Amino acid sequence: MGEWRTLRDLNVEEQCKDYGQALNVLENVYNATDELACWRTELAPVAAIDSYQIIDDPDDGAGWRKVGALQEALRRNSVLPPIVLAHTATSARGGYGLLDGRHRFNAALLEGRSFIRAWVAHVGCCGGPASNR
Numbered sequence: 679m680g681e682w683r684t685l686r687d688l689n690v691e692e693q694c695k696d697y698g699q700a701l702n703v704l705e706n707v708y709n710a711t712d713e714l715a716c717w718r719t720e721l722a723p724v725a726a727i728d729s730y731q732i733i734d735d736p737d738d739g740a741g742w743r744k745v746g747a748l749q750e751a752l753r754r755n756s757v758l759p760p761i762v763l764a765h766t767a768t769s770a771r772g773g774y775g776l777l778d779g780r781h782r783f784n785a786a787l788l789e790g791r792s793f794i795r796a797w798v799a800h801v802g803c804c805g806g807p808a809s810n811r
């Protein structure tokens with residue numbers, strides 16, 4: 679599965695869309711800093727991503743327009759930036775928390791994609807290191 683990386687490493691390689699937001703969630707929800715080598719690049723199963731992140735507000739016009747544009751990009755086979763996930767214990771919400779990439783996730787879901795390119799944190803699971811904060 680390749681080596682463990684830090685969020686900082688990954689962001690140098692291919693810039694995260696909202697690094698500050700992803701780091702904020704990593705620190706406050708997963709108790710890890712951007713120096714914890716708990717990350718791998720993976721193809722994550724779309725159906726297992728936090729179902730609370732599915733956009734279901736019919737009045738979110740701006741959100742739907744973004745998702746629609748991303749759906750078109752997927753149909754053109756454009757490569758979108760990876761979304762940012764954290765592997766969690768499986769619950770009714772799914773097995774992956776979403777740190778960045780809500781619109782890309784929703785576009786992949788609506789396009790019926792099985793997998794999405796992602797950075798996935800394994801904090802204390804799957805052989806990943808324990809939280810460091």
Ligand SMILES: [Zn+2]
Pocket residue numbers: 765766799800801803804806
């Ligand atoms: Zn894991």
